[in-house]
Amino acid sequence: MSKLVNCVLLIDDDKATNFFNERVVTKHEGFQQVNTVQSGMAALEYLSAVEDNTAAKPDLIFLDINMPAMNGWEFLTEFSKLDQEVTQGIKVILLSTSSNPDDVRESAKNHSVDDFINKPLSLGLLDNVLKDHF
Numbered sequence: 001m002s003k004l005v006n007c008v009l010l011i012d013d014d015k016a017t018n019f020f021n022e023r024v025v026t027k028h029e030g031f032q033q034v035n036t037v038q039s040g041m042a043a044l045e046y047l048s049a050v051e052d053n054t055a056a057k058p059d060l061i062f063l064d065i066n067m068p069a070m071n072g073w074e075f076l077t078e079f080s081k082l083d084q085e086v087t088q089g090i091k092v093i094l095l096s097t098s099s100n101p102d103d104v105r106e107s108a109k110n111h112s113v114d115d116f117i118n119k120p121l122s123l124g125l126l127d128n129v130l131k132d133h134f
Contacts, residue, residue: 004134009058010036011043011075012095013067021062021095021121028126030134040070044078051086060129062095062121065103072096076112087112091133095119 008025012018018036025034033056037043043063049055065072072094079087093115094107107116114133117125 004030004130005032005059007033007035007056007058007060009043009046009061010034011038011040011061011067011072012036012064013038014064017064017119024121024123025126028123030126030130039067040072040075040078043075044082047079047082047086051083057086058090060133061090061092063092065094065096065098073106073110076110080112091115093117093129093133095121 008031010018010021010025012021015038018038022034022036025031035046035056035058037046043061046055050057063072063075067075070078076092079092091114092112094103094113095117096103097119099118104116107113115129117129
């Protein structure tokens with residue numbers, strides 16, 4: 001399989017989760033570059049760098065919902081305000097330990113969200129992401 005996804009951005013406040021997810025994504029042959037940030041604000045800063053052509057534009061964002069300071073929902077509100085040249089073509093998948101039905105319903109209503117999957121990431125889940133979204 002050739003690389004189908006050039007760049008993935010992992011957004012999670014937990015260092016260990018980011019480390020684990022980065023390892024899983026890196027092991028999968030369908031993904032090339034992985035970047036991690038630990039907050040919604042850091043993700044917005046990263047996307048500003050994309051706008052300035054100083055960072056690789058992600059094809060896919062895995063976004064944690066429950067984070068301090070700026071949670072996943074608040075990030076999505078700010079994400080929707082970014083220049084369409086930056087956000088166009090980016091798939092956003094909520095990656096959460098939450099099995100709260102309200103979160104699943106809210107994700108289905110949010111136009112920026114392409115999918116909702118439960119942690120932890122696995123090679124099988126990544127196969128499904130590629131099949132369903134790329």
